[in-house]
Amino acid sequence: xxxxxxxxxxxxxxxxxxxxxxxxxxxxxxxxxxxxxxxxxxxxxxxxxxxxxxxxxxxxxxxxxxxxxxxxxxxxxxxxxxxxxxxxxxxxxxxxxxxxxxxxxxxxxxxxxxxxxxxxxxxxxxxxxxxxxxxxxxxxxxxxxxxxxxxxxxxxxxxxxxxxxxxxxxxxxxxxxxxxxxxxxxxxxxxxxxxxxxxxxxxxxxxxxxxxxxxxxxxxxxxxxxxxxxxxxxxxxxxxxxxxxxxxxxxxxxxxxxxxxxxxxxxxxxxxxxxxxxxxxxxxxxxxxxxxxxxxxxxxxxxxxxxxxxxxxxxxxxxxxxxxxxxxxxxxxxxxxxxxxxxxxxxxxxxxxxxxxxxxxxxxxxxxxxxxxxxxxxxxxxxxxxxxxxxxxxx
Ligand SMILES: Cc1cc2nc3c(=O)[nH]c(=O)nc-3n(C[C@H](O)[C@H](O)[C@H](O)COP(=O)(O)OP(=O)(O)OC[C@H]3O[C@@H](n4cnc5c(N)ncnc54)[C@H](O)[C@@H]3O)c2cc1C
Numbered sequence: 001x002x003x004x005x006x007x008x009x010x011x012x013x014x015x016x017x018x019x020x021x022x023x024x025x026x027x028x029x030x031x032x033x034x035x036x037x038x039x040x041x042x043x044x045x046x047x048x049x050x051x052x053x054x055x056x057x058x059x060x061x062x063x064x065x066x067x068x069x070x071x072x073x074x075x076x077x078x079x080x081x082x083x084x085x086x087x088x089x090x091x092x093x094x095x096x097x098x099x100x101x102x103x104x105x106x107x108x109x110x111x112x113x114x115x116x117x118x119x120x121x122x123x124x125x126x127x128x129x130x131x132x133x134x135x136x137x138x139x140x141x142x143x144x145x146x147x148x149x150x151x152x153x154x155x156x157x158x159x160x161x162x163x164x165x166x167x168x169x170x171x172x173x174x175x176x177x178x179x180x181x182x183x184x185x186x187x188x189x190x191x192x193x194x195x196x197x198x199x200x201x202x203x204x205x206x207x208x209x210x211x212x213x214x215x216x217x218x219x220x221x222x223x224x225x226x227x228x229x230x231x232x233x234x235x236x237x238x239x240x241x242x243x244x245x246x247x248x249x250x251x252x253x254x255x256x257x258x259x260x261x262x263x264x265x266x267x268x269x270x271x272x273x274x275x276x277x278x279x280x281x282x283x284x285x286x287x288x289x290x291x292x293x294x295x296x297x298x299x300x301x302x303x304x305x306x307x308x309x310x311x312x313x314x315x316x317x318x319x320x321x322x323x324x325x326x327x328x329x330x331x332x333x334x335x336x337x338x339x340x341x342x343x344x345x346x347x348x349x350x351x352x353x354x355x356x357x358x359x360x361x362x363x364x365x366x367x368x369x370x371x372x373x374x375x376x377x378x379x380x381x382x383x384x385x386x387x388x389x390x391x392x393x394x395x
Contacts, residue, residue: 002321004028006147008137010125010160012039015289015306016153017108020117021060022314025389030117031145033137035124035154039109040102043228045180045268046215047101048073048194051093052385053304056311059389065107070097071210072192078370079197082251084189087196088375093383095192096300098207098215125154128163128285135284149284149323153310156272158291165279171272174296176202176219177231178268179239181260183214187252199250206256216256217268219297220246225270236262271297273346276339281327288313293338299345301382309334311387319393329395341382 007023009016012034020030036042049057049066057063072095076087109119127138128150136146152160156171187208189195194207206216220242240262247253274294280287289306313330320326 003323004148004317004326006030006149007317008033008135008145008147008150009153010137010150011153011155011289011291012036012109012119012121013042013105013153013155013289013306014108014303015291015310016151017112017117017119018057018060018062018307019151019153019288019310019313020112020119021062021108021115022311023317024115024117025060026314026318028314028317030151031147032112032117032119033123033125033139033145034119034121035140037122039105039119039121042101042105043268044266045101045178045217046098047104047303048096048098048300049104049307050096050300050304051383053301053307054094054097055386056304056307059311059387062108062111065111066099066104067097069103069107070099071207072096073098073194073207075190075193077189077193077195079195081198081200084195085370088370088373090375090379090383096194098194125159128160130283149286149317151313152285152287152291153289153306154291156274156290156294158287160285161277161287161291164282164285164287168277168279169275171274171294173225174219174271174273175221175223176271177222177226178217178271178297179220179243179265180215180217180268181256181265182209183216183256184259184261185214185252185255186212187214187256197250197253199247199253201246204247204250204253204256206252213259214252214256216253216260218243218247219271222270225272228267228269231267231269234267236265239265239267273342276342280331280335281324284323286313286327286330293334293342295338295342296345296348298348299341301341301345305338305341308385308387309338311389315387315389316393320395325395329393333393337385344378 007030009032012032016032023030074095077084124140126140129136135150161168196205204218209215243257273296288309312333316326316330
């Protein structure tokens with residue numbers, strides 16, 4: 001008989017609600033517990049879900065609700081010192097979908113609750129107890145919850161990761177802070193184009209807003225990590241000054257910063273990546289999403305990998321009766337893929353702040369490199385990944 005009928009999921013970001021929807025499809029009843037007080041009390045900002053992430057969402061019937069709030073992007077370009085070069089793309093996979101994080105959380109929350117999945121807010125996991133044949137989550141308000149297993153979908157600063165193994169590493173700070181805004185300035189780029197720009201001092205990206213203006217995201221070099229609360233305590237004017245100092249001479253970076261209304265500026269916090277996590281599971285606890293594998297945001301895959309892992313975990317729990325075997329099979333299905341993508345993204349990260357000489361060189365060489373690039377080979381396996389939900393998983 002199957003060991004798992006009920007699950008506690010820690011975290012109602014992306015992996016948590018998707019895992020709950022997939023478990024529901026696999027016949028397992030999950031309850032999600034989230035530390036924040038509401039679905040929209042998040043770090044904010046926008047993120048792009050890759051075609052493979054959208055394909056995975058389709059398996060739990062959540063693709064349409066996400067697409068409904070998103071702006072599609074099917075063209076990409078790279079810009080060095082103002083010179084924009086189209087990036088070759090993989091054909092036939094569909095666009096990336098750029099979503100506001102708050103809208104995404106709200107959509108997943110609404111879909112989960114519509115299907116009868118309880119999500120409890122204001123519940124921060126602080127500890128676990130491990131009686132025989134069950135696991136109990138202990139929350140900071142003194143309450144507890146018990147189920148057959150506990151899934152840590154609690155993000156890059158995961159508490160569950162340390163409860164599984166105190167020797168598991170924590171996240172590495174990239175030296176960058178995310179800041180986003182919407183500018184009145186209109187960029188010279190076709191609709192649906194996301195441009196990755198190497199400024200003189202730092203990296204940024206931008207895409208035209210369908211309603212007018214341009215949405216941009218900056219990766220601002222900053223010597224130490226800061227919490228969202230710390231970052232938001234810094235007055236917006238001061239962030240704008242730092243942004244002007246960093247991007248003021250860039251094209252179109254300078255215009256984007258200068259025409260951004262302070263009310264439309266958001267600090268989305270320090271950017272972290274996870275080094276490989278040695279232990280993804282122990283006993284009746286397992287990790288999913290950024291808690292297990294957070295690639296650099298240069299990968300454009302963090303959210304999509306979180307969605308895929310949540311669904312593969314549910315498939316394994318559906319088909320493999322015993323928990324340890326199910327967790328081990330899930331890890332076997334996922335580890336190689338997520339670590340390969342993390343390695344590719346780490347290489348891109350090194351190229352994010354080229355000096356002036358490297359910039360001149362990139363400007364000359366990139367068009368040639370892109371013409372010779374075979375996107376099908378480099379990105380095809382990432383974007384075409386498809387989960388075969390109906391095929392039974394074997395140990
Ligand atoms: C600035 C920025 C831009 C990004 N852009 C992209 C992008 O364009 N495309 C992309 O694919 N990815 C992007 N990412 C990465 C993406 O956001 C993550 O990969 C994704 O959010 C992972 O989902 P998750 O559910 O695993 O974790 P999260 O989304 O971080 O959710 C974790 C949830 O767990 C909750 N939680 C944490 N600890 C506890 C606890 N102890 N008890 C209860 N609840 C807890 C948190 O409050 C949170 O709601 C970006 C990240 C950043 C920071």
